[in-house]
Amino acid sequence: MDNLELNNIQQHWDTLIASAISWAPRIFTAVVSAILIYLIGSWIIRMIKKLVEKAFRKRNMEPSLQLFLLNIINWGLNILLFIVVVTQLGVQTSAFVAMIGAAGLAVGLALQGSLTNFAGGILILLLKPFKIGDFISTNNGVSGTVQAIDIFHTKLITPQNQLIVIPNGVVSNNSITNFTHLGTRRTWIDIGVSYDADLKQAKDILMNVIKSNEYAFTDPAPQVVVTELGDSAVNLSIRVTTSNENFWKMNEELIINCKEALDKAGIEIPFPQRDLHVYNK
Numbered sequence: 001m002d003n004l005e006l007n008n009i010q011q012h013w014d015t016l017i018a019s020a021i022s023w024a025p026r027i028f029t030a031v032v033s034a035i036l037i038y039l040i041g042s043w044i045i046r047m048i049k050k051l052v053e054k055a056f057r058k059r060n061m062e063p064s065l066q067l068f069l070l071n072i073i074n075w076g077l078n079i080l081l082f083i084v085v086v087t088q089l090g091v092q093t094s095a096f097v098a099m100i101g102a103a104g105l106a107v108g109l110a111l112q113g114s115l116t117n118f119a120g121g122i123l124i125l126l127l128k129p130f131k132i133g134d135f136i137s138t139n140n141g142v143s144g145t146v147q148a149i150d151i152f153h154t155k156l157i158t159p160q161n162q163l164i165v166i167p168n169g170v171v172s173n174n175s176i177t178n179f180t181h182l183g184t185r186r187t188w189i190d191i192g193v194s195y196d197a198d199l200k201q202a203k204d205i206l207m208n209v210i211k212s213n214e215y216a217f218t219d220p221a222p223q224v225v226v227t228e229l230g231d232s233a234v235n236l237s238i239r240v241t242t243s244n245e246n247f248w249k250m251n252e253e254l255i256i257n258c259k260e261a262l263d264k265a266g267i268e269i270p271f272p273q274r275d276l277h278v279y280n281k
Contacts, residue, residue: 034088041081049074120168121151130178135244137177142166184217185247187240191258192233194268199226199234202267209257210240215250217241232272 052073056066130136130146136156137143144156144164154171156164179185193202206224210216220241228235238258242250262269 034085037088038081038085041084045074045077045081048077116169117152117167120170120172121149121153123172124149124154124168125151129176130181134181135179137179138166138171139175140170180244183244184241185244186220187238187242187247187251187254189238189251189254189258190227190235191238191262192230192235192269193262194270195234197234197267199236201265202236202262205261205265205267206236206238206258209254209261210238213240213250213253213257215242215246215253217243233270 049070053066053070056069124130132146132149134146135144136146142156142164144158144162146154147157147163148155150168152168154166154168156166158164191206193199203224203226207222210222210224216222217240222241223237223239225237225239226234227237238254240250240254259269
């Protein structure tokens with residue numbers, strides 16, 4: 001009985017050794033192939049990243065978007081390389097693919113709002129409706145100078161030196177006014193004069209004030225136009241173009257000098273008023 005058990009153990013051992021000997025070349029080949037694929041794949045990934053980075057620089061892409069897209073490309077290529085390597089080792093990759101898909105679905109459902117902001121950030125950085133340093137205003141009443149454009153948020157500095165952080169989903173899904181994109185700005189100052197005033201004289205006075213302003217551009221030509229017969233005054237609109245950096249200086253000077261010139265000419269700038277008529281029986 002003991003001899004029979006020893007013979008069975010010997011047979012199993014011999015079978016195991018024979019199987020190991022027959023599988024050894026395949027395992028060795030698979031391991032060597034996997035190592036070569038990993039080394040070559042890593043080199044190819046580095047080359048692709050360098051080429052993509054160079055292409056981003058040629059397009060003057062925002063640094064934050066460059067870094068984010070490079071990280072996405074790096075992760076995607078490394079995951080693909082990992083799948084190829086484990087496939088070469090004989091591991092079934094269907095489980096890995098299913099796990100990655102399930103994880104992506106779970107993350108997507110958990111971060112719906114963040115993904116909206118993320119998509120908005122990508123659109124802003126790609127389409128460039130504004131850039132850092134631009135003065136913008138959104139249709140929800142928020143305005144300021146763009147300090148930073150992140151993947152999820154845009155940061156503005158208001159004229160009162162306050163920091164406003166806006167989700168990119170809100171920014172990309174609403175209309176935006178960019179005041180500095182074209183490099184120039186045009187004033188739109190409304191001044192009311194009394195109904196007794198000579199409108200042609202008032203227009204000439206205001207136009208002379210504009211011509212004497214050092215910041216006012218002659219092209220496009222400045223305008224002084226009558227816009228409205230208001231309740232208490234006849235409204236004139238002053239429209240003058242200047243550079244972005246001189247806009248507020250010119251705007252203030254025009255308001256001050258226009259009032260002084262009208263006062264010297266005896267042209268009244270009336271305030272809202274009502275006439276009361278009293279009748280005695």
